[in-house]
Amino acid sequence: MSSCVDKASHRLDEFALIERYFKDLTPQVGVCLGIGDDAAIVECSADSQLVIATDTLLESVHFPADTNAYDIGRRALCVNLSDLAAMGAKPRWFTLALSLPSRLATEAWFDSLSRGLADIAASAGCALVGGDTTRGPLSVTLTLLGEVPVAQALRRDGAMAGDYIYVTGTLGDGAAALHVLKNESKRTQQSRLLEHFYAPKPRVSEGIQLRGIASACIDISDGLLADLAHICKLSRVGAEIQRAQLPVHPELRRDFLQQHQHWALYGGDDYQLCFTVPPDRQPHVEKLISAQRLQATAIGTITASKGMDLLDIDGGCEPIGMAEHTLGYNHFE
Ligand code: ADP
Numbered sequence: 001m002s003s004c005v006d007k008a009s010h011r012l013d014e015f016a017l018i019e020r021y022f023k024d025l026t027p028q029v030g031v032c033l034g035i036g037d038d039a040a041i042v043e044c045s046a047d048s049q050l051v052i053a054t055d056t057l058l059e060s061v062h063f064p065a066d067t068n069a070y071d072i073g074r075r076a077l078c079v080n081l082s083d084l085a086a087m088g089a090k091p092r093w094f095t096l097a098l099s100l101p102s103r104l105a106t107e108a109w110f111d112s113l114s115r116g117l118a119d120i121a122a123s124a125g126c127a128l129v130g131g132d133t134t135r136g137p138l139s140v141t142l143t144l145l146g147e148v149p150v151a152q153a154l155r156r157d158g159a160m161a162g163d164y165i166y167v168t169g170t171l172g173d174g175a176a177a178l179h180v181l182k183n184e185s186k187r188t189q190q191s192r193l194l195e196h197f198y199a200p201k202p203r204v205s206e207g208i209q210l211r212g213i214a215s216a217c218i219d220i221s222d223g224l225l226a227d228l229a230h231i232c233k234l235s236r237v238g239a240e241i242q243r244a245q246l247p248v249h250p251e252l253r254r255d256f257l258q259q260h261q262h263w264a265l266y267g268g269d270d271y272q273l274c275f276t277v278p279p280d281r282q283p284h285v286e287k288l289i290s291a292q293r294l295q296a297t298a299i300g301t302i303t304a305s306k307g308m309d310l311l312d313i314d315g316g317c318e319p320i321g322m323a324e325h326t327l328g329y330n331h332f333e
């Protein structure tokens with residue numbers, strides 16, 4: 001394989017590096033024209049709709065400045081896949097808009113980033129079809145394209161009073177991982193949390209499974225309450241959450257006795273799905289859970305009165321405001 005470094009200037013050649021690291025990174029399924037032209041062309045089926053999501057990851061905002069390129073690549077694709085999962089879409093294609101400072105523009109860095117992307121793309125079955133490469137502060141923007149059968153996408157606006165509220169997996173791991181990343185000494189003991197941070201498992205198969213079952217769905221990126229509030233606002237309903245039902249990993253409960261419940265409610269970066277289920281479909285969901293075909297926990301119900309309440313086992317009730325700034329992360333605070 002030829003080098004991307006220009007012998008005379010010792011600089012990476014942009015076109016050679018695109019050719020080497022991105023052109024053949026993923027199998028080109030459903031791609032009529034991939035990397036190399038002005039734009040890509042993909043083949044969509046007539047009975048499906050295209051689902052499109054974009055997320056940007058900035059150094060020191062979405063990942064620590066010392067993150068290696070492999071983990072940047074994995075995290076960038078995982079968090080974007082989570083948005084498609086929340087729509088019940090099947091991931092098909094993605095583009096990569098990359099800005100990076102000269103000091104990072106080495107073959108080793110591109111090799112590592114592209115391996116991170118390729119590993120996640122392989123497990124999700126999606127193809128890199130284009131992008132842009134520029135010099136600037138480190139930022140990675142992915143645009144994902146997915147497919148869903150016509151009118152079957154999961155949306156935020158379909159919840160009704162009486163629906164059950166569920167979450168996949170466990171909550172609070174994202175906030176705990178951030179805590180661990182900020183405390184150097186804890187990093188070695190918490191490899192489960194660090195793996196969750198760099199490669200949060202996107203709940204794609206769960207999203208697809210929930211088509212025709214969930215009345216509303218969102219992925220938890222800003223925190224359970226902040227994201228459930230989006231469902232409530234768009235569906236014009238409220239919610240009651242049973243504090244004792246919140247699923248927390250046993251290790252999180254053990255290692256962070258004081259913080260785990262707050263993190264489960266308010267912490268970001270969990271990338272689980274929060275979804276609602278009408279009462280007549282709830283037995284079906286419970287069957288899927290019992291048969292271990294779906295990892296999810298019922299945590300409450302949708303109410304007609306707007307606003308969210310946290311309920312305790314002993315009957316206590318804590319009303320939670322719907323104001324965004326009190327609930328979770330906000331970039332413009
Ligand atoms: P243009 O001059 O039209 O902007 P570019 O030179 O930026 O084209 O890109 C040439 C080709 O390489 C295009 O097909 C583009 O999609 C692809 N490409 C550029 N950067 C990336 C990247 N980071 N990842 C994947 N494909 C890329």
Ligand code: MG
Pocket residue numbers: 131132133
């Ligand atoms: Mg360009």
